[in-house]
Amino acid sequence: MPTKVPAPSDFPSNLTVTVNPPSSPSPSPSPSQNILILLHGIGDSAAGFSAFGRALNLPETTVVTMQAPTPLPFDLGGYHWGNDVEFDARTGSLDMDAGFTRSTTILVEVVRGTLVQKCGYRLREILILGFGQGGMVGLALARELGLSSAAASSEDKEPLAGVISIGAPYPLSGQRTGPKNRTPILVVSGKDSVVVSDGAVKRTKGVFEFVEVSRYARKGDGMPSNRDEMMPVMQFFARRLRSRQGVPEGSVEIG
Template sequence: MPTKTPTPSDFPSELTVTVTPAPPSPSPSKSTSPAPNILLLLHGLGDTATSFTKFAEAIRLPETTIVTVQGTAPLPFDLGGFHWGDDVSFDSATGALDMDAGLTRSTKTLVSDVVRGALVQKCGYALREIMVLGFGQGGMAALAIAREIGLKENGNVGNGGIGALSGVISIGAPYPLSGSRVGDKNRTPVLLIAGRDSVAVSDEAVRRTKQVFEFVEVSRYARRGDGMPSSREEMLPVMQFFARRLRSRQGVPEGSVEIS
């Protein structure tokens, strides 16, 4: 059980972190207890934490504290925004910034300092109580985090130990080509969200993700483009995933399934 609600001061000072508290509990006896869930939000390439903090405030997930982390490095050339990559590279086909630019440094920071150091060790959360949602390059980082945490040689830290996160939602991004696929499949449930005929989340990219994760669900928009959900219909698979995976002290939502 969590022992405290995270605050920005629980995280390294070099990281830009915002914490959106859970909506007030209808049960007064539980209003002072830390929320039983953490949702970690990772923005896309070239963005900042600001837009995702607004998203956190808008969705108002019950019994869930939302932690938004800004990319670990600023983009060069006065491009503005931040990224999660080890480097900045350009896609030779499109000329746009390439999401898959190596994620070793950001993965180490997010696993060691954010998940294990702050959420597990300082705040008492178990891995099963932490979910990650990322967009674009942030989605790749979210998948890399889950895989790294599941590796046996990286376990036995705090009360998190070795194991699976509550889940990963990656919008517009598969498991990166630059990531390792060696070892047993990870048991963190994954939801991939993508547009119809997505170039990034191609059939081959989905197969690559399924080589790393045991439970992978794919939901595609009726429209083209891998942007954030922009309608109730597009957001529905995300909310259903939340309902299945987030824990509740108020009772288990009808139709929920526990996957251990």
């Protein structure tokens, strides 16, 4: 059982984090059953992306919105998750797949150091939703947590509750050796996506054992813009979120 409601002060002081617990009539709410970590795309910030988490209004779920550690150069505004800033030679735009060694190291500490050790959450009570480059780093984080679990307690050898990656597959720059990770994955993209191509989906399925792909009827890998596009995301949440509604107080979970 989670033991503490996460607060911004629980996270490393060099990070920008927003925390939105579920609404509660009690002045001293108990910890929610789930944590949803939001990871924004290139050029966004925690403040900008946290509005999406509030709009989700998920039951029994605290939303933690992380800000990428590095500001974009050239007064472009916003932040990025990559090891460096790289440009796509084909389009001239910023390349999402810029390596995530630094970001995954930071996020592993957030998950294991803050949410697991300080707040008492188990990995199976933590979900990740990332957009664009945030989706890539979320997938890289899930794999890294799986690799690091060998040195963790037996309770934390389990996978995360799930990762939703909107507009991004597992990165080419990520490691792909070893057994498949058992974290359930949902990849969302536009029709005929260049980024989430058939080859990119195959790469993602080579790293993770359970991968679903949902494609919009339209082109473009943006955030869901209507009920039909959002439905697969909400269905994934419905399957993966934990709930204690209807469970008698004092009950103990076995297994």
